[in-house]
Amino acid sequence: MYGYSGKILHIDLTERKQWVEEKPEDWYKVYIGGVAMASRLCWENIEVGCDPYDPGNPVCFANGIFAGTPVPVGGKYGLASKSPLTGFIGDSLSGSWFSIALKRAKWDGVVIHGASDKWVHIFIDDERVEFLNADHLLGLGTHETEEAIREEFGDDQVRSATIGPAGENMVRYGNVTNDGRQAGRTGHGAVWASKKLKAVSVRGTYGVTVADPDKLLKLSFDITESAQGPHTEKYRIYGTSTNVLNANKEGFLPTRNFQEGVFDFAELVSGEYLDEHHKVKVIACAQCPIACEQMSMVKKGPYAGSMTGIEYECLQAVSSNCGIDDMTAAIRMVEISDKSGMDTMSMGVSISYAMECFEKGILKKSDFKCKKYPEGFEPNFGNGEAGVTLAEMIRDKEGIGEILAEGTRIAAKIIDKKYGSESWKWAMNIKGLECPGYDARSLKTFAMGLAVGTRGGCHNRSAAYDPDIKGETNRYTVDETRGEVAARSEEYAAVYDTLPLCKFIRRCFTGKADRAGAWPAIAELINATTGWNFGYDDVDLIGVRAHTIKKAFNIREGWKREDDDIPYRWKHDPMTKGPGAGHVVTDEELDYMIQLYYKTKGWTEEGLIPKQLLVDLGMEDIAEEIGV
Amino acid sequence: MVASTSKYKYIVCDPELCIGCQLCEYICSYTKTGEFNSYRSRIRTVRVDEVLITAVACRTCENAPCVIACTRDALTQDTETGIIRIDPQKCDGCAWCIEACDFGAISINHQTKLAEFCNQCEDVEDGPQCVKICPKDALEYTTPDQRSQRTRHKLVKQSLDFPTKAKDPR
Numbered sequence: 001m002y003g004y005s006g007k008i009l010h011i012d013l014t015e016r017k018q019w020v021e022e023k024p025e026d027w028y029k030v031y032i033g034g035v036a037m038a039s040r041l042c043w044e045n046i047e048v049g050c051d052p053y054d055p056g057n058p059v060c061f062a063n064g065i066f067a068g069t070p071v072p073v074g075g076k077y078g079l080a081s082k083s084p085l086t087g088f089i090g091d092s093l094s095g096s097w098f099s100i101a102l103k104r105a106k107w108d109g110v111v112i113h114g115a116s117d118k119w120v121h122i123f124i125d126d127e128r129v130e131f132l133n134a135d136h137l138l139g140l141g142t143h144e145t146e147e148a149i150r151e152e153f154g155d156d157q158v159r160s161a162t163i164g165p166a167g168e169n170m171v172r173y174g175n176v177t178n179d180g181r182q183a184g185r186t187g188h189g190a191v192w193a194s195k196k197l198k199a200v201s202v203r204g205t206y207g208v209t210v211a212d213p214d215k216l217l218k219l220s221f222d223i224t225e226s227a228q229g230p231h232t233e234k235y236r237i238y239g240t241s242t243n244v245l246n247a248n249k250e251g252f253l254p255t256r257n258f259q260e261g262v263f264d265f266a267e268l269v270s271g272e273y274l275d276e277h278h279k280v281k282v283i284a285c286a287q288c289p290i291a292c293e294q295m296s297m298v299k300k301g302p303y304a305g306s307m308t309g310i311e312y313e314c315l316q317a318v319s320s321n322c323g324i325d326d327m328t329a330a331i332r333m334v335e336i337s338d339k340s341g342m343d344t345m346s347m348g349v350s351i352s353y354a355m356e357c358f359e360k361g362i363l364k365k366s367d368f369k370c371k372k373y374p375e376g377f378e379p380n381f382g383n384g385e386a387g388v389t390l391a392e393m394i395r396d397k398e399g400i401g402e403i404l405a406e407g408t409r410i411a412a413k414i415i416d417k418k419y420g421s422e423s424w425k426w427a428m429n430i431k432g433l434e435c436p437g438y439d440a441r442s443l444k445t446f447a448m449g450l451a452v453g454t455r456g457g458c459h460n461r462s463a464a465y466d467p468d469i470k471g472e473t474n475r476y477t478v479d480e481t482r483g484e485v486a487a488r489s490e491e492y493a494a495v496y497d498t499l500p501l502c503k504f505i506r507r508c509f510t511g512k513a514d515r516a517g518a519w520p521a522i523a524e525l526i527n528a529t530t531g532w533n534f535g536y537d538d539v540d541l542i543g544v545r546a547h548t549i550k551k552a553f554n555i556r557e558g559w560k561r562e563d564d565d566i567p568y569r570w571k572h573d574p575m576t577k578g579p580g581a582g583h584v585v586t587d588e589e590l591d592y593m594i595q596l597y598y599k600t601k602g603w604t605e606e607g608l609i610p611k612q613l614l615v616d617l618g619m620e621d622i623a624e625e626i627g628v
Numbered sequence: 629m630v631a632s633t634s635k636y637k638y639i640v641c642d643p644e645l646c647i648g649c650q651l652c653e654y655i656c657s658y659t660k661t662g663e664f665n666s667y668r669s670r671i672r673t674v675r676v677d678e679v680l681i682t683a684v685a686c687r688t689c690e691n692a693p694c695v696i697a698c699t700r701d702a703l704t705q706d707t708e709t710g711i712i713r714i715d716p717q718k719c720d721g722c723a724w725c726i727e728a729c730d731f732g733a734i735s736i737n738h739q740t741k742l743a744e745f746c747n748q749c750e751d752v753e754d755g756p757q758c759v760k761i762c763p764k765d766a767l768e769y770t771t772p773d774q775r776s777q778r779t780r781h782k783l784v785k786q787s788l789d790f791p792t793k794a795k796d797p798r
Contacts, residue, residue, distance in 0.1 A: 068664055070654040070761075097650075104665060143678065156674075157666060180678060207663025217658070224651065224763050281679040284647035287654075289763035291647035295679045307678070 002211040003065050003530035004028050005106040008041065011122060011129055013195055014055060014114030018129045023108070029532070030618045034500035035091040036546035037062030037109060038080035042089065043553050043622070045111050052084035052187075053170075053194035055115035061102065061200075064500045067287070068103035068208035070220040071525055072227055073502035075099050075287030079161075083186035084172050085346070085407050086432040086456045088554040088563075090186030093460075093500055095285035096179035097159040104204025115195040121149070124202045134198035139165055141339035142177035149201055162199040163189040164341025166395045170194065171405040173346035173434075177338070180293070180309065181285055185343050186433060186455055187407075211531030219525055223508050224289045231507035235292035236282065240312035241271030243437070247316070250469060251578030252439040254321040256381045257352035258428050258569055261439040262578035265325030273327060274310055283309070290504055296331055303332035303388070310334060313459070316437040317348025322355060322387050329384025333391045340395040349434035350404045350411065351390045353427055355379050362421045363400070370399045408434055425568040431456035441570050442580030443468040443475050448593035449486040451564045452607075454550040460497070463489040478589045483596025491543035495522070498546040515540065545617050552609060552619070555626045561607050564594055604628060634688045636710025637771050639671065639746060639756055641683040645766035648673055648681040652758035652767060659749060659757045668737065670746040671758050671767075683767065685746040685758075686712060686733040694745075697728035703743070711747055719743055 006028075008021040031037040038060045047056030059081050066074025077099035083090025102110070105126050112122070121134040137145050142164040149160045159179060167174030167189025174189025175182045192198070210216050234242055247253035248266035255263040267273060274296055284291035297307040310331060318324065318333040333351075337344040357363040358379050365376040368386075370393050379386035393401025403411045412427035428435045433456025440447035449462030459465060464486045468475040473485055492515065496503045499522070506513040509521035519539040526534045551559075566585060574582045598605060602613050611627030614620070653669035661668045671685035688710030695703045695712065702718035703725060705711070721741035726734045734745045748769065749756045759767045768775075 070651060070658070070664065100666075104667075156672075205665075205667055207657065207661060207665035207668065209663055213658065213662070217655075221761065224761065228763055281644075281681075282647060283679060283681065284649040286648070286650045288647075288649050289651060291649065291764070 001025055001028075001530070002209065004108050007107060008109040008111060009107045009124065009129070010111045010113065012113045013116040013120065013131075013197065016131055028108070030545055031549070032498045032542055032546075033062050033065045033108070034076065034078035034498040034546075035062075035080065035093060035494070036078070036498040036542070036549055038078035039089055039091050039546070039549045039553055041109055041111050042080040042082070043549060043556075045113065046082060048556055049558070050082070052082045052087065052090075052191060055113070055195065057082045057191060057194075059112040059188070059191060059195070059197070061110040063099055063102050063108055065526065065529060066499065066501065067099040069210055069529060070217060070224075070287070071501075071529070072220060072223050072508075073285070073288045073290065073505045074499070075285060076500040076502065077102065078497070078500060079176060079183040079188055081188060081191045082557065083433070083455065084190045085187045085409070085429075088431060088456070088557055088559065089454055089550045090188065090191070091455055091550060092175070092183035092185055092188060093497055094161070094176070094178055094183040095181045095288065095502060097286045098161050098178035098202065100286055101157065101159040101202040101204045103208055104206050105202050106204070106206055110200070112195070112197065112200070116197065119196045119198050121199045121201065122197065124200070126203065126205055137162075137198050138168060141165065142341045143180065143339065145199055146177075146179070149199060153201075153203070155203060158201050158203045160199050160201040162341070163192045163197075164339060166337075166340035166342035166405075167193050168198070169395070169397045169405070171342050171394060171397065172407045172410070173343040173350075173405075175341055175343050177341050179286065180283075182338070182341075182343075185345065185458060187343070189341050210529045212528040216525070216528040219521075219528060223505065226508040227289045227505060231511065232290045232504060235290055235504050238271035238275050239282070239292050239294035239310070241274050241294065241310055241315050243312040244270040244316060244320070245272065247437065248320075251575070251580035252443055254316055254435070254437055254439050256323045257321060257349070257356045257426055258435065258439055258567075259356070259573070260575050260577055261442065261580040262575075263320035263323075263325075266320060268325045269315060269319035269327055269330060271312070274315075278310075278327065278331060280307065285502075288502065290502075292504060298328045298331050301328050302385075303328045306332045306335045308335040308338045313437050314344035314348070317345045318351070318387060318391075321348050321437070322352045323381030324384045324387050325382065326384040329388055332388050336388070336391040336395060342395065343434075345436060346407055346434040347391060347394060349428050350394065350408055351387055352381075353408045353411065353423070354390060354400065354404055355381050355383075355386070356426050357415060357421075357423050360423075362415065362419050362423055367400055370401075407432060425572075428567050428569065429457055430566060431563055433457045435567065438465045439570075439575070439580060440566065441575060441585060442583045444478050444585055444589065444593070445473050445475070445482045445485050447566050447570060447585045448482060448590060448597060449490060451566045451590060452486070452594060452597055453490075454547065454554055461490060461493055462486065463493045476583055478593055480596060482593045483598070483600040486593070486597050487600040491540070491547055494543035494546035495539060498542050499526075541617070545619070548609065548614070548617055548619065549622070552614070552622045552626050555608060559607075564607065566590065633690045634710060635690060635771060635773070636688040637748070637769055638688045638710070639685045639748065639759060639767055639769050640775070642766045642768075643680070643682040645764045646673070646681045646683060647764055647766075648675050649763065651761050651763065652683055655757045655761045659752060660744075667735075668744070670744060672732075683758075684731055684733055687731050688712065689730075693728035693730070694725035694734060697724045699724055709748070709750070711750055712745060713747070714743060716740075716742055
């Protein structure tokens, strides 16, 4: 078997033991890698119905098919556990060296079971596993932890995935960082902390072989060259932050906790402004010829010296979404989040939620007491220092930060219970995961795409904003095409997330990002790597299967029809400014679109999956358990 | 950084342009071993800080210290090209050459017990493969003299801000 070793490494933290599971080639043909394989490993190894913080919730790594080969942007792995934010599948992706080291150690996946009673650092040295004491690493930031570990081993090629102080403190949206990249969403950091797992390091010394290396090199060269052209220009020059001005113009830039879609000071928090005033260097993940990460630094003022990579989703969450027009405060907030290892998107929306609670008079100045401000402070929208302080308080779970660290869904429950308020109406989450940087009131296909999303409010899993923004659908209305559009966009994204390949490469195969442009090229890459004989339909099925396994996981964990919903605000509070003004997605519209979507997927009206459909997809055992 | 005393061509990396993608390591290890493995690459990327990134390969020093340090006369230097060559019959992987190299450009293969370093793909038809693949043109295969000349040209053009043929007339 090329491209895979056929082996999954199991590690039990409770018993401190390890074993190897061998998987047949047919299993790989169904689950491939990335989010699909990680979700499948989670399906196989979780104690059904367990609390996300229970030892029965496994940490599941699944490597990528192209990791460790020259295929551009193929150095990625998937990570899955039951999410403490949503209670459903928490599947994330991260790029760079870690996946490559894992590939060279000849592991297709790693499943970590149980929980340790002492903080532990797992070291996977090719086939050998060591349980190392992690006490001296506690409190170190994500990057610092990685550096400390490499220093310990004296080997640059030892790559680590770690949690930072936010994860250690079990901030519910703590995440996992490797090589400056994050498996960012759904709260993996908190799951790791529940197991007292600080870091997983890998040293892989074996060479990677593929079925047809000369062909794979030729294909990779061509894509690498194409990736230096216009197809990736947006990512290379300004990075994704260039979306700020576009989103603002189109009226869906989250502003003051999604109250509006237009921010008066968008220029000041744009990718263009960042480029002119703060950019230090552009860097890449390992195995990536594009390089989109805009390393940005604050050069003067109270946050001078702060430096981190800035991207659109992080930037909007802490700037326009908090009404903050001070780029230096925004960079500082993202830096706090990155270094302490938490999801900047969930953090930003939790902060903006608190700011709205303050402006609406539910929370008072005295609720914001902390060591830095013993009398409390006034976190109005636009107050950059308040944003920075709240980020620190969440990281440390200090004062109100302890509540905000639970994410908006739980925080609203706590605050509403305490004050008799209705702040849940502006708790901007879907299934418990905070909403991304696209206000969906005037992106109606996307609103439904988010509602049915298996991991909650996520723009990476549903790509239905794309047809809405491009005008392929009328973003302000609904019609009978939307089920199909949302289902196909979600399955399209799932192909990339499963291989995984970074989606920024999607136009570089043939110049066209659509299925006809990309799937045959991706099939060629798969075949040259594995020696299989994949065609267009096989590639298309990757996405369908990936999405189905995650949905199946959710059904088994107790998913109900009413879980497919969007925040109250998007259904009831119209915006007042910009192209999106006056629009909401009504319950009727949402219901109508969701029914269309279930029908397109071939599911029942209740959103359950027929047995036969699962059998046809090669998932017989899943059909037995949850098929109807 | 330690100055090189080479008059020969060798592969250098511009840290301003290097993005740390490691594609040079992939192509190098594949060219030399048929497998993709950074441990077997003769050029190595270095990331000291989040933004301090470059790649390092043999700098073909004059009177190369590695050649002098070799206790078994396994290393020789080509007087025309400066390329260091190894006699696998003589090398026993003792690593004295590593001690002598100011650039960390040598590694020992623990399987073969041989020293490994860049030979500028002298046995490959179209020259150094890493230079060919580098997506950002951060790697170049030149002599120090050629690079100083290029820098002078660049400086003059920049300081005069004079339109050149290279610029798109539109």
